[in-house]
Amino acid sequence: MLRESSKHQNSPVNVVAITDPMLDPLVPAGREISAFVDAIVLRDPYELETARQELHDAAGPGAVTRAAGVAACFEGTNRVVDAIGVPVNKRYFDIGDELGVTIPDHLKG
Amino acid sequence: MALSPNHALAATDSIGDAALARALNALADPGSYFTGAERLAIAAHARTARGDAATAPEVVPMLAQTAHRIAADAISTRPHHIAEWTAAGYDELAYVELVAVVAMISTIDSYHHGIGRELPALPSPVPGDPVPVIGDGAKKMNAWLPTVGIALAPTALSALPNEKANKDALNKPLYLADDVIHKYDVEPGRELTRPQMELVAARTSWLNECFF
Numbered sequence: 001m002l003r004e005s006s007k008h009q010n011s012p013v014n015v016v017a018i019t020d021p022m023l024d025p026l027v028p029a030g031r032e033i034s035a036f037v038d039a040i041v042l043r044d045p046y047e048l049e050t051a052r053q054e055l056h057d058a059a060g061p062g063a064v065t066r067a068a069g070v071a072a073c074f075e076g077t078n079r080v081v082d083a084i085g086v087p088v089n090k091r092y093f094d095i096g097d098e099l100g101v102t103i104p105d106h107l108k109g
Numbered sequence: 110m111a112l113s114p115n116h117a118l119a120a121t122d123s124i125g126d127a128a129l130a131r132a133l134n135a136l137a138d139p140g141s142y143f144t145g146a147e148r149l150a151i152a153a154h155a156r157t158a159r160g161d162a163a164t165a166p167e168v169v170p171m172l173a174q175t176a177h178r179i180a181a182d183a184i185s186t187r188p189h190h191i192a193e194w195t196a197a198g199y200d201e202l203a204y205v206e207l208v209a210v211v212a213m214i215s216t217i218d219s220y221h222h223g224i225g226r227e228l229p230a231l232p233s234p235v236p237g238d239p240v241p242v243i244g245d246g247a248k249k250m251n252a253w254l255p256t257v258g259i260a261l262a263p264t265a266l267s268a269l270p271n272e273k274a275n276k277d278a279l280n281k282p283l284y285l286a287d288d289v290i291h292k293y294d295v296e297p298g299r300e301l302t303r304p305q306m307e308l309v310a311a312r313t314s315w316l317n318e319c320f321f
Binding site for chain 1: 159160179180183184186187188191205208209211212213215216217218219220222223224225251252253254256260261262265266276279280282283284290291293294296299300301302303304305306307308309310311312313314315316317319320
């Protein structure tokens with residue numbers, strides 16, 4: 001979805017940055033966004049304060065609330081699909097290979 | 110501009126405190142299989158599993174263990190967990206309800222962490238017995254549990270329409286409505302562009318070892 005939305009907006013993106021935080025995702029404020037998400041999901045309160053401030057400074061207060069909202073949405077959705085055993089669509093297998101992600105056998109459907 | 114001392118940011122109108130409050134209150138309502146008190150106890154156990162609460166009301170071990178696993182390590186779930194659930198005498202759709210409750214409190218709490226707010230207290234339970242409300246045609250398709258139609262992320266809770274509606278009502282203001290999620294040429298006018306939001310979604314899923 002990241003790649004597709006970037007393609008439609010004719011804006012560059014490096015999807016490998018999803019799994020490699022050393023890389024620049026190439027979207028505006030991408031590094032700040034990734035650091036903020038990491039701090040929310042990995043539950044690091046000290047890093048979270050810093051990351052929140054840096055995203056705020058880079059993209060404004062609305063970016064912080066929206067990024068928190070989207071991350072929170074997926075915190076819930078991720079748990080639902082994994083707990084219900086929704087299989088991963090085969091069309092995503094190639095992307096998994098590109099990102100160096102191995103789809104677990106139990107989710108291959 | 111430096112953020113305030115507690116680093117809290119007001120939720121924007123488009124996200125809306127009202128949607129968060131409705132989602133929290135929905136946890137206190139009787140569900141299809143659990144009372145309001147039981148749903149809140151499940152939510153409290155999810156909070157303890159995520160390190161957001163020190164204690165939770167006592168519940169039977171199966172409920173506590175399942176809530177903890179889904180809250181803290183959902184990717185470890187396997188079909189044998191559901192077999193153990195039903196062997197303990199629970200309806201498999203009660204498992205779906207538990208999943209929905211854990212997902213909702215995880216969403217609510219993660220948002221509050223993100224913007225630097227204190228977590229809201231769980232509400233008081235609404236009295237009443239659970240009444241099963243099951244989606245027409247719900248049956249096992251391609252997932253481990255029943256869904257209405259093919260199981261995809263948006264339909265994973267469709268066997269319990271009230272739970273799906275609660276989740277959709279919260280996800281829409283936080284992220285996007287289901288009907289535009291795959292319309293990649295639609296820029297929904299959020300504070301982040303679509304690619305920025307998708308970066309958040311992808312990174313969150315990666316960190317949760319979720320492959321969607």
